[in-house]
Amino acid sequence: MSHLKDVLESGKFAVTAEISPPKSASCETIRKKAAMLKDCVDAVNLTDNQTAIVRISSFASSLACLQEGVEPILQMTCRDRNRIAMQSDVLGASAFGIHNVMCLSGDHQSFGNQKEAKNVYDVDSIQQLMIFNKMRLEGQVWGGDELKEKPELFLGAAANPFADPFEFRVQRLAKKIAAGADFIQTQAVFDIERFREFMSSVCDRGLDKKVHILAGVMPLKSYNMAEHMKNNVSGITLPDGMISRMKSAADPKEEGLAICNETIEEIKKIKGVHGVHIMAISWESVVPRIIEDADLRD
C-alpha cells in the first residue's frame, strides 16, 4: 500500500523530500520536480498551502506526483479544514492511491497572503491523527458511523526538537505516537547537539521502537537565508558557527551543501533515526546530489 511503509518497516534508511506546490492552476512544475526526484527518494511531501500562502492543493499535487510514478505524502493542516472536510479528503486520497498522510497543525494565516482569513482549528494535529487512526483501524468515521470501505493510511506527524519547552517535546511526540502516528518528520536539524539530546530522550523512553523518525535537513542557499531562518522562522535554531561559515563562504551554495552533508553524516550515527527528510525549498534540483554526496542510496 505504501512504499515508504515497506522501506521503514524493513529497517532501511528512508529518504523523503519535499515539493512546494506552485501558485498556479497547472501541475506542470510538480511533474517536472517529481521526475527529478523519481529515482532517488522513497516518497515526496506535497505541502499544504505552506506559510498560509494560497497554492494548488496538496491533494491535486499528490495526484500529479503519483501519475509521475513518485509516491506522495499528502500534507494536511488543521488550519483550513474541520473534521468533516478532513475525513472526506482522506477517503478521497486513499481511493486514489494516496496513502501517506502527514497530519499538521499548519502555519498561522497571519504569516501568509490571506491574513484576514478565519482559521478553523476544529481539531489539532493530535486529534487529527486519532480520527484517521480510527477510520483505518475500525472502518468508522469519528462518532462511529460505518464506512463501506476503510481507508488505507500510513500516518505521519511532525516533531520539532528545537521548539520550547524542550522537556515537553518528547512528551508531545509520545502523544502523537499514541494517537496513531507511524512516522515522524522533524523540523530541519541545524543544531545537531540539541537533536542528539532530543533523540537520546526519545530512545530512553523506547519511542524509537514505536515510530519511524526521519530527521529533517535543509540545504542553506545563502547567508541571507541562514539569517532569515535564524531570525524569522520560529522553531529553527542555527548555531552561530554555521551562520559565520555561510557569511564568509566564497561559494555559499557549496558551503550550504557541505553543511547539509555534514549534518546528514552526524544524523546517520544517531540511534533511533530511521531516515532523512530533505527540505530543499525552491531548490528541489539539488536533492539528487545531496543524496549522492551522503551516500544514502544503495
Place this chain on the structure above:
Amino acid sequence: MIIAERKPISEIISIIGNNKKILIAGCRSCASVCMAGGDREVATLSEALGLYSDLNSLGWEISEISKERQCEKEWAREIAEEASSADVILSLGCGVGVQFIQEVSGIPVFPGLNTSNMGGPEEQGIYLEKCGGCGDCTLHLTGGICPIARCSKSMLNGPCGGSQNGKCEINPDTQCAWDAIYQNLKRLNCLEMLSEIIPPKNWIPSRSGGPRKIIRKEMVLSEDEKKIKEGLE
C-alpha cells in the same frame, strides 16, 4: 455581560477529586446576574457538596467567599488570601475569573461554571447570546442584530436556504438571525441596505488573529506613576 451556567454537581465532585478543604468563590458581577455564581448560588452549592460529603463520610471542609468581581487583580488577590488554609478554590466566576485567581494563588483553582457567551437575559432564566466579539462591529449594517453570534453559519449577506418562518434549520427554537435582521431593517425603513454585498470579513481583530490585547496608551501608567499608586494603597 458574560453568560455562564453551573457545571453539573457530579462533574464538580469529580473535579474536586481527593481534595478536602474547598473554598467556593462567588462573583457578584455577570455570574451573579445570570444566576450561576453569585452569593445565593455559592450557598446552594456549598450545601449540596456538604451533604454529599456527609453521606459519603468524606469529611470535606467547605467555606465560602464572594467578591464584587473575580476579573480584577485586587479582588482575585483577596480571594486567594482567604484561601490560605484550603486545598483548592472552586470558582463560580467565569473563565476570566478562574484565571485571575489562579495567577495569584498558590493552590489550584478549579472552574465550577461553564462560560458560554456574551449575551443577556431575554426574560428571567432565559439567556441569549448576542455578540460574537469579532472585534470589528458592523451592527449598523445589520439592523442592530449580530449575524456573527446569532446566525448559525455567521453569514454576512442574508439568510441561507434553511430559514423557514423566522426559524433556523438547526433548531425550531432558534430564531433565524437574518430573518430578524430583515424584519428590523424593514421596521427601520432601511431595507435598501440589504442590497449591498458585504465582502469577505477581516478576521484579524477576532480570535483568529490570536489572543487579543487592547492597549489604551493614554491610560497606561508609567513606572513612576505605578510606584506612586502603590504607595497610596
